[in-house]
Amino acid sequence: MTRPAGDGGAAVVDFVLVSVLVVALFLVALQVGLVLHARNVLVSSAQEGARYAANADVTDPDEAAVVARQSIAIGLSSRLAADADIPPPALVPVGAGQQAVEVTITARSRPSCGWSARSR
Numbered sequence: 001m002t003r004p005a006g007d008g009g010a011a012v013v014d015f016v017l018v019s020v021l022v023v024a025l026f027l028v029a030l031q032v033g034l035v036l037h038a039r040n041v042l043v044s045s046a047q048e049g050a051r052y053a054a055n056a057d058v059t060d061p062d063e064a065a066v067v068a069r070q071s072i073a074i075g076l077s078s079r080l081a082a083d084a085d086i087p088p089p090a091l092v093p094v095g096a097g098q099q100a101v102e103v104t105i106t107a108r109s110r111p112s113c114g115w116s117a118r119s120r
Contacts, residue, residue, distance in 0.1 A: 035109055041075035042084075042105050049103040053089050064089045064103050072105070080107060 049068030053061040065086040073081035085106040091099045 038076055038080075038107075038109065041072065042107055045069075045071035045075065046103045046105045049086075050089065050101045053101040053103070061089050061091070061101060064101060068103055068105060072107075083107065 045068045048071045049064035052058065052067040053064035065088065068086055069081045069084065072084055087104060090102045090104075092102045094100045
């Protein structure tokens with residue numbers, strides 16, 4: 001059976017069009033995974049800093065920022081740890097004469113793809 005004259009190379013074109021979409025979808029999924037990993041590390045670092053500052057034998061609660069920064073450097077990178085904004089921890093009243101330590105971390109998400117918009 002012979003092919004019509006105008007169909008030569010149509011499979012290659014179809015493959016290229018579909019593969020571009022599949023690769024783009026894969027890169028988006030990879031980027032979302034990296035951002036969620038970074039978010040989870042930052043949340044865990046804030047929890048670790050607050051847990052450290054809440055100990056009864058800690059005399060300076062500002063050390064919580066140092067512990068959180070060290071945890072970020074271990075989990076992600078020292079560059080992101082240096083760029084992260086960690087204000088001094090706040091003491092938040094939680095009940096009858098009790099206080100909790102609140103550690104806040106603000107970091108900028110750096111997309112892996114150069115064409116992505118910067119987000120905060």
